[in-house]
Structures are given as structure tokens and as C-alpha cells.
Amino acid sequence: MRVEIRFDPFDPLVELARYQSELGSASTRLGALTLFIGTMRDHNEGEPVEKMNLEHYPGMTERQLWRIVENAQRRWNFDDALVIHRVGDLLPADPIVLVAVWSSHRGTAFEACRAILEDLKHRAPFWKKETLPDRTRWVAQNTGGSDRRFP
């Protein structure tokens, strides 16, 4: 399993192919690969967005991402996972996040991929700041909201 923070633009499909090739002979037991790729929208809450900056908490972000992936692995017992998340300055259409899950069967792969992404959105310390034509603004919270605290 691999979790990475990237400071520069990345191509999720290139990353996926590279990681898949590293799996080598292990890939013969896998029957399913699911992936989610999140990209930057050029609009949000009814307004055009020109660019975005993604901030994170070095150290805590990696730790939380690993925990999210490991918890999901324990629950769904999938074979492998790759999570890559951008930070820094992004333009519309730039990839933000890649979540890929390899498993023997589709059910596990779909559910674990979705769960990792949702957990990431709620628990991984990243913050988006959008640049609109006339101002900047912090994104207040992700769709679906955030719980207040996580003991």
C-alpha cells in the first residue's frame, strides 16, 4: 500500500500504471481494481473559480491518510491500495486526489475505494483556498459536512 502527498502536478493514470507494474506477479490473484480521481472544478457554489491552493499539515496528514487506508484494509481485507493527494497551487482540471483499490472482487473494491475517499474528505487535514475573479475564499466545508471533532 502506498500513500503520497505531491507538491507538483501528477497524472493519475501514469501513477496507476506504474504502481500496477510494481505489483508484478501479485496481480494475478486480483480480480478487481476500482479508482477515484478527483479533479479541480472551474466553478463552486455558483461562482467561477480561477485557481486553488491546497494547504496541508505535514506529518499529521500522512499519519491520518495511513490510518484511513489501514482501517479500510482491516474492514474490507482488500489486497492493495494507492492514495495520492496534491497540495500547492492548482488550476482547473488538475488532478487533486487518486484513490485506487485492488481486490479479488468488485464489491470489496468499490466499497473500500468509496470509504477511503469519504474518510479522507472528513479526516485528512487539507484545506482549499479558491481564487475567484474578484477575491479569494476558503472552502468552508466539504459536501456532506464535517463532524466537529474526532477524539
Added chain:
Amino acid sequence: MTIHVRYFASLRERFGRAEENLVADGITTVADVWKAVCEGTPIPDQVLCAVNLEYATPETPVHDGDEVAFFPPVTGG
């Protein structure tokens, strides 16, 4: 005791700094740290906190040398 305090995103902008060392006595919880850096006010509901890179609550104990962070709701992904 010394607590390393960090702020992120909108809170970093509001405080005008990303981090500071809080040197004070009588601090036992995360809530005490916030009060010390924020003129005695309680932690607002929308502020999240962490101690040594783990999510915490206002009641979480803090110790000399700990890193305490305050930040708004996360918006990654």
C-alpha cells in the same frame, strides 16, 4: 512548560502566524492552550484541534513539549 502551537488555513491567517511557542504555567488541556493564545475565550465549535498529530478535544490533556494545532474543518479530496 512549553507548548508548540500551530495554526492552519483560515486560522493561520486570523492569528497572523503559522506557529509559536507558548511558555506558560497552569496549562493542562487543549482548551487551556486556546485560552492562553486567544485572550481567555473558549474554543469555537467550528475549530478542530490536534495534539501531537492526532485529533483531540478541548479536554485532551497536554504536556510539556507537546505540539498543539488548531484548524478549521478540513476540505481535502
